[in-house]
Amino acid sequence: GGDGIFYCLRVSYSLCEGNTIEGNGGYGISIGGRDTDHLIRGNTIRGNDKAGIYFREGDRAMAGSRQHIERNTLEGNCRREGSAEIEIQGETRDIHLLDNILVPIARGTQAIWGLLVGPKADRIHFAGNEVAGPAERAVQNQAGPTALSRERPAQPLPVGPAHIPQNGAA
Numbered sequence: 001g002g003d004g005i006f007y008c009l010r011v012s013y014s015l016c017e018g019n020t021i022e023g024n025g026g027y028g029i030s031i032g033g034r035d036t037d038h039l040i041r042g043n044t045i046r047g048n049d050k051a052g053i054y055f056r057e058g059d060r061a062m063a064g065s066r067q068h069i070e071r072n073t074l075e076g077n078c079r080r081e082g083s084a085e086i087e088i089q090g091e092t093r094d095i096h097l098l099d100n101i102l103v104p105i106a107r108g109t110q111a112i113w114g115l116l117v118g119p120k121a122d123r124i125h126f127a128g129n130e131v132a133g134p135a136e137r138a139v140q141n142q143a144g145p146t147a148l149s150r151e152r153p154a155q156p157l158p159v160g161p162a163h164i165p166q167n168g169a170a
Helices: none
Strands: 015-017 020-022 029-031 038-041 044-046 053-055 067-070 073-075 084-088 093-098 101-103 113-117 122-127 139-141
Touching (some): 073 084
Parallel strands (some): 015 038, 020 044, 029 053, 038 067, 053 084, 067 093, 073 101, 084 113, 113 139
16 A cells, blocks of 8 residues: 555665566655665566655655666556656655656556656756656656756766775665
């Protein structure tokens, strides 16, 4: 009945890899509340009632920023509500979405987006991704043209367990 993976307050530098996250009553993965610096790769996220990956609303201090999301397959999410396979809300920034496969499926008469960038998000990189369906339904950018780049980032984000700062787990 809930989310598949819910990053709770201040979870940082994790690796989420090789999982199948499906059939949950909420989001596949929910990120927010100072949840930062995650490496999310090689997962299959499908058939969840809400978005496959959802960045919760939050101001700059509380947003789930600095995430590297790579080589995941997201398909058929938003079965009951939501509008995108990946939805980024809040003042979330520095999100690298690279080489993912997004397969949005319509819910009734409502078409689902591949990626939705909310009005306060910034520094989102969306490169090398495949989005099934009509190209005009691939990305909805509510944040303006400078918030979303279709180019690969110049440098990778220092995220995941290999980059945890000294005393980071204290």
